[in-house]
Amino acid sequence: MPQAVLNGTVIADAPESEVLHIEGNVYFPPSSVKSEYLQESPTPYTCPWKGECQYFSVKDPTSGDLLQDRAWSYPTPYPTAFERVGADFSNYVAFWKDVQVS
Template sequence: MFEAKLGDQVIARAHADDVIHIEGNVYFPPSAVVDGVLRDSPTPYTCPWKGACQYFSVRDGEDWLTDRAWSYPEILPTAVDRVGRDFAGYVAFWKDVQVERVAA
């Protein structure tokens, strides 16, 4: 089981078989992310091998932390080949969100 936590708040939780590890980041399936903790950010970015990125602000109590999560809504076909799985829509988190493996 993997959890993403911001302080004491769990913002994503998924079984180890359901997450995807890419370039040192843990990507959670969209269904594993708690409702209401992400808000679209307008920050543009395109990865040369994954495609267009969607950044998110992450809710921290009453505050929103800008660009602390990201996803690739429509990945490039070659990215699936490179990773071995379709990770479209999966969400990864920036360093101030603690992602760790926990007991199930």
């Protein structure tokens, strides 16, 4: 089962059948992410083929520090992105390298 772990705390986990692999990143379904560790970030970004991105800062469960823009999702991806990925990945969450995904 894929997991996203930060300093020993699991902040997302889901069966392999429910995660999506997009461009080398594991995207977790929104229901599998512990939202208390995420805080919306104002950082703007729009992917040319996926659409407008929502970044999140991730709260370090050990120190309480916020790690800026270490997670992201696409609330309303472009319809053509669904075709490219082969699934609806709206609001699925991926994590940057500070969060270990295995």
